[in-house]
Amino acid sequence: MGLVVETTNVSRIYRQKLSAVETRALEAVNLKINEGDFVAIAGPSGSGKTTLLNLIGGLDYPTTGDIMVDGVYVNKLGPDQLAEFRLRKIGFVFQAYNLIPTLTALENTEYVAFLQGASRKHRDHDAMSILRDLGLETLLMRKPAQLSGGQQQRVAVARAILAHPKVILADEPTANLDSHTGEELIDLMFRMNRNLGMTFIFSTHDKMVMDKASTLIKLHDGRICE
Amino acid sequence: MLTFIRIAWRNVVRNPGRSLITTGAVAFGLAALIFLKSFVTGADQQMITNYTDLLIGHIQVHRRGFQNNMGLDKSISNPSKLARALLSVPYIRAWAPRVKDFALISSTESSAGVLLMGIEPADERYLSSLHERVRVGAYLNKGDDDKVVIGRQLAENLRVGVGDKVVLMSQAADGSLSSAAFTVAGLLDAGGEEIDKGLALITLKAAQDLFVLDDKISEIAIETTSLDDVQEAVEILKNKIDLAQFEVLTWKEISPMTYQWLKFDQVFTGLILVIVLLIVSTGILNTILMSVLERKHEFGIMSALGTKPDQIIFVVTVESFFLGALGCLLGGLVGVGLSYFFGACGIDLSSISEALNSFYIGSVIRPKIDAASTALYICVILMVSILVSMAPARRAGRLKPVDALAG
Numbered sequence: 001m002g003l004v005v006e007t008t009n010v011s012r013i014y015r016q017k018l019s020a021v022e023t024r025a026l027e028a029v030n031l032k033i034n035e036g037d038f039v040a041i042a043g044p045s046g047s048g049k050t051t052l053l054n055l056i057g058g059l060d061y062p063t064t065g066d067i068m069v070d071g072v073y074v075n076k077l078g079p080d081q082l083a084e085f086r087l088r089k090i091g092f093v094f095q096a097y098n099l100i101p102t103l104t105a106l107e108n109t110e111y112v113a114f115l116q117g118a119s120r121k122h123r124d125h126d127a128m129s130i131l132r133d134l135g136l137e138t139l140l141m142r143k144p145a146q147l148s149g150g151q152q153q154r155v156a157v158a159r160a161i162l163a164h165p166k167v168i169l170a171d172e173p174t175a176n177l178d179s180h181t182g183e184e185l186i187d188l189m190f191r192m193n194r195n196l197g198m199t200f201i202f203s204t205h206d207k208m209v210m211d212k213a214s215t216l217i218k219l220h221d222g223r224i225c226e
Numbered sequence: 227m228l229t230f231i232r233i234a235w236r237n238v239v240r241n242p243g244r245s246l247i248t249t250g251a252v253a254f255g256l257a258a259l260i261f262l263k264s265f266v267t268g269a270d271q272q273m274i275t276n277y278t279d280l281l282i283g284h285i286q287v288h289r290r291g292f293q294n295n296m297g298l299d300k301s302i303s304n305p306s307k308l309a310r311a312l313l314s315v316p317y318i319r320a321w322a323p324r325v326k327d328f329a330l331i332s333s334t335e336s337s338a339g340v341l342l343m344g345i346e347p348a349d350e351r352y353l354s355s356l357h358e359r360v361r362v363g364a365y366l367n368k369g370d371d372d373k374v375v376i377g378r379q380l381a382e383n384l385r386v387g388v389g390d391k392v393v394l395m396s397q398a399a400d401g402s403l404s405s406a407a408f409t410v411a412g413l414l415d416a417g418g419e420e421i422d423k424g425l426a427l428i429t430l431k432a433a434q435d436l437f438v439l440d441d442k443i444s445e446i447a448i449e450t451t452s453l454d455d456v457q458e459a460v461e462i463l464k465n466k467i468d469l470a471q472f473e474v475l476t477w478k479e480i481s482p483m484t485y486q487w488l489k490f491d492q493v494f495t496g497l498i499l500v501i502v503l504l505i506v507s508t509g510i511l512n513t514i515l516m517s518v519l520e521r522k523h524e525f526g527i528m529s530a531l532g533t534k535p536d537q538i539i540f541v542v543t544v545e546s547f548f549l550g551a552l553g554c555l556l557g558g559l560v561g562v563g564l565s566y567f568f569g570a571c572g573i574d575l576s577s578i579s580e581a582l583n584s585f586y587i588g589s590v591i592r593p594k595i596d597a598a599s600t601a602l603y604i605c606v607i608l609m610v611s612i613l614v615s616m617a618p619a620r621r622a623g624r625l626k627p628v629d630a631l632a633g
Binding site: 054057059060079080083084086087088090092094098099100101102103107110111112114115116159 | 232233530531532534535
């Protein structure tokens with residue numbers, strides 16, 4: 001398996017606009033993740049987990065250092081190229097689900113595939129197939145507000161998977177779910193990882209997620225400590 | 227593309243209260259504009275029709291220079307030759323020869339200066355509506371060569387009535403002082419001072435005799451099949467007569483004041499259009515801006531998933547277009563409906579009929595839809611609804627996903 005993510009001396013410093021106060025969210029982070037890994041990034045709140053995922057996913061720029069994902073230096077891309085990078089290479093599963101509120105479960109699942117230019121026929125077929133696998137076949141036409149947290153998170157996973165990304169970034173995906181639903185979701189993603197060979201990178205506090213991970217990275221005060 | 231349009235549409239219906247207020251404001255603005263324009267168009271057309279029908283006609287043919295300096299020395303000799311040219315011009319519905327000059331009219335009590343017009347009563351009936359404005363007495367008939375019809379106010383000034391004698395005096399074409407006595411046959415009540423206070427009508431023959439003109443005339447007044455045909459008829463007519471000798475004038479040139487008034491009317495309507503557009507624009511801008519700020523997080527999600535800035539701008543712009551289009555649909559229906567309704571039954575403004583009469587507008591105004599202006603207003607509002615969305619759309623497109631998701 002080849003290298004899919006590599007960060008070199010990555011730092012992210014937040015500066016407040018009207019003061020000289022600096023917050024060092026990440027400092028000199030170096031890590032390498034192989035294709036097909038099931039990686040958990042653990043650490044207390046404020047340790048920089050979300051910041052690291054945001055940087056890998058091209059949602060933000062590092063203050064210093066380089067981030068390479070699937071051979072692309074993410075920190076060197078402009079806004080349009082970053083959008084294209086996220087579209088082709090990254091799948092996101094957010095803690096707050098982050099489905100588009102005006103679209104149905106089916107449309108949300110298809111959204112990224114639509115942006116990628118997949119035909120309606122293919123999108124419908126693949127989305128329905130995945131949603132069926134996730135036990136959501138009766139909820140296709142429901143809007144996010146009509147779904148439970150667990151159901152929304154499964155739609156978010158379906159959306160990420162349907163896009164066939166190189167890496168799926170999941171920011172504390174079980175944080176808002178009860179333990180049973182959370183466990184089901186992690187099992188689901190673990191199966192996807194095993195069956196489809198997709199690389200998963202989680203940020204988590206959850207012991208159960210850490211136990212499933214093939215690689216565990218511990219962050220503390222913005223530095224990798226283990 | 228369809229998915230973006232679907233997202234935009236659902237955003238419009240997601241907050242029905244806010245969307246209704248915005249579309250309502252657009253609809254109200256457009257309906258008001260269409261109705262106002264229809265009202266003004268109806269009133270203007272009434273004014274033009276009344277004014278041209280009353281006296282001047284749509285076109286007049288004179289000897290060159292007559293319009294600027296009216297005088298018997300600029301009379302048309304051999305008018306039958308000119309009449310033959312008129313027969314071959316399409317769009318001409320009626321025409322009538324006239325003699326025109328200033329004269330002094332005197333009664334036993336008083337005297338006044340008037341515009342004296344010699345007319346062929348039978349021809350004039352097809353051209354002007356003066357005969358309908360005789361409120362007391364009778365209009366002229368063929369052979370009434372010793373009778374005169376004068377304005378009501380002129381009669382009051384002269385202290386004469388129907389059946390009384392007046393004397394008309396003027397310098398004749400041969401330079402002599404000419405005068406003749408006439409019996410007042412009828413009193414005109416046209417509504418405008420110009421006619422009611424300053425016009426006297428006698429037969430063409432009586433005028434030619436008074437002014438010693440033989441068969442010469444001062445002008446030929448022409449009515450075309452419609453006001454829209456005037457320009458074309460003028461162009462054709464100009465090719466058929468000797469322009470070194472004659473001038474062909476449209477009603478706009480004969481009565482530049484009326485034409486200027488209509489122009490002013492158009493500018494005034496245009497000004498109101500701009501004000502309404504500003505109000506409509508502010509409404510749409512406010513809605514879109516609020517909507518963008520409220521959905522910052524949503525745009526962050528779209529951006530994080532790989533939606534390009536241009537695609538987000540497209541969604542916001544289409545949303546604004548929908549609001550504008552809905553408003554236009556509603557406003558168009560209401561505006562056109564109101565204009566048709568009042569066009570059919572008329573708006574009675576008899577309480578201010580005196581003021582309207584002085585502009586040759588009747589007391590009942592019938593709004594008339596101006597299709598071109600209506601289409602223009604709709605296009606402008608649709609364009610404005612797209613243009614005002616540009617700033618908030620760009621703002622949405624430029625959001626940094628990490629900030630938008632956090633916010």
